[in-house]
Amino acid sequence: MTQQSIQAHIIPRTSDIGQLEVKRALPSAGRRAVGPFVFWDQMGPGELLQGQGIDVRPHPHIGLATLTYLFAGQIEHRDSLGVRQLITPGAINLMTAGSGIVHSERSDAVSRAGVSPLFGVQSWLALPKAQEGCDPDFLHIPATELPEFDGQGVRGRVVLGAFEGVRAPTPFPMDALYLDLTLDAGAVIEIPAQWEERALYPVTGALEIDGHPYPTETLLVLHPQRVVRLKALHTPVHVLLFGGEPLDGPRYLWWNFVASDRERLESAKAEWREGRFPQVPGETEWIPLPEA
Secondary structure (H helix, E strand, O other), X not given: OOOOOEEEEEOOEEEEEOOEEEXXXXXXXXXXXXXXXXXXXXXXXXXXXXXXXXXXXXXXXXXXXXXXXXXXXXXXXXXXXXXXEEEOOOOEEEEEOOOOEEEEEEXXXXXXXXXXXXXXXXXXXXXXXXXXXXXXXXXXXXXXHOOEEEEOOEEEEEEEOEEXXXXXXXXXXXXXXXXXXXXXXXXXXXXXXXXXXXXEEEEEOOEEEOOEEEXXXXXXXXXXXXXXXXXXXXXXXXXXXXXXXXXXXXOEEEOOEEEOOHHHHHHHHHHHHOOOOOOOOOOOOOOOOOOO
């Protein structure tokens, strides 16, 4: 059967951060963005040993919003707005960098006291051009406030946007979608063609599209203007669906910066190098600007 629904099949690049494996699907040579999503990192699954943890020192962002979504474990977020937030499974943590923000991501004291799991996804969403220089912000939405739906062997949580008549409370200035779906073995769901750019990321379990099986931990970019029928094979499938309207022009990514103007990237480099970004209260470390 012809693979009518898949526009690109991307195998993430794998790297290690201490004890944790990270798989990066966006950006890639095959695809730079899906809707506003310009970065997609899977963290884990893994276990951090007692007394150890992740320690991502303070670093800057501009022109984007980071969305951290965990399945297991927890991370402590601190930023230059003075926010200190424990990120826990199923909650939404949306940090809007806009004109510039600095944050750190570390394992908390409770996690370091024993062996602790960590598993989740961090994505970056490019802001519309008119919003790239907006004031920075941070929003935490508990898991209990995200709408869910359940029927015919499919359970879903709406992380961003609207689906099946329910809308997430997560704000974003573009038409975007982010769903967390679980399908029982043999269950089927149809993905509507409502959003011009869409992608699937199977977290666990194998799924079938157009009669072809696809493995876990790969990025499947869907053809536009096509209803896609997704089926779980012999075991349950946990899959993320995300996308939205195309960006309003190209975006340039360098290190932790996203901008529609290369000159803004250069000015952000100078600001970080010269110590002109705001500081994170309680933090004394930082990540130096890369040399290349």
